[in-house]
Amino acid sequence: MAIQKGDFIKLNYTGKFEDGRIFDTTDEDLAKKEDIFNPRGLYGGDVVIVGAGHTIEGLDEDLEGKEVGYSGTVVIPPEKAFGPSNPKLIETISITKLKDRNVRPGLAVEVDGRRGIVTRVIGRRVTVDFNSPLAGKTVTYDYTIEKVLETDIEKIQGLLALYTGLRDLEVETADGVAKIYIPTGLTFNQRWLMAKNRVASELIKYAGFKEVQFIEKVTAEPEAEVPAEPEAETKAEAETKAEAEPETEPEPEVETGGSSESEA
Known part of the structure; x- marks a missing residue:
């Protein structure tokens, strides 16, 4: 099919x-x-x-x-x-803003928490491209x-792996209700907090559930390690973030910041 x-x-x-x-x-x-x-x-x-x-x-x-x-x-x-590529994210700044003063085109730099690539150096001024390397x-x-x-279990666990980086979280399904048991550590994970509503809405929309329950589970057994916050976002995560945060204009004349370089 x-x-x-x-x-x-x-x-x-x-x-x-x-x-x-x-x-x-x-x-x-x-x-x-x-x-x-x-x-x-x-x-x-x-x-x-x-x-x-x-x-x-x-x-x-x-x-x-x-x-x-x-x-x-x-x-x-x-x-x-x-x-x-967004031209607003290509900025010319003073070389004094960079930790490494031995700059050259192609050098990866970080300015005020934003990552970029040096594209040009003229005297004490540096042009930095803060676009994603994939743009x-x-x-x-x-x-x-x-x-x-x-199966419903496969669908739920697959979607959870996509959004959390954890495989085989415990889930149960019955009468159109999905129950997802969440390790305590995951409840404080920013990636999960931003994605959890998206997970629920997609299970309802695409898997046909009428209700999704997230249940925090505490046991005497050691919990599975919760992945650290990701260095880059998948497209799904980026869209979740965009829905959760209001759009803001980039600051003028200075400073901004891929899976690695990806994400399919």
């Missing part, structure tokens, strides 16, 4: 720039080989809901109509990948659709 919007699927992929450099992958061995391995990342395939914005638009669109087991490649322009780039994804998730 062809993949359609609303399907929960397991997806393996590798994202590349036009020059062939790999910036994201679900293959752990390849990530290590390419020196982009993230010890806090999950490998072996992501669970995504087709059409829910869990991956970039161009890849999401390409999934529809394919069959389970399909392997292929899609080339995605910036407007359907990670967006165009404005045409990218290619090689991907394989591994399976369509059929």
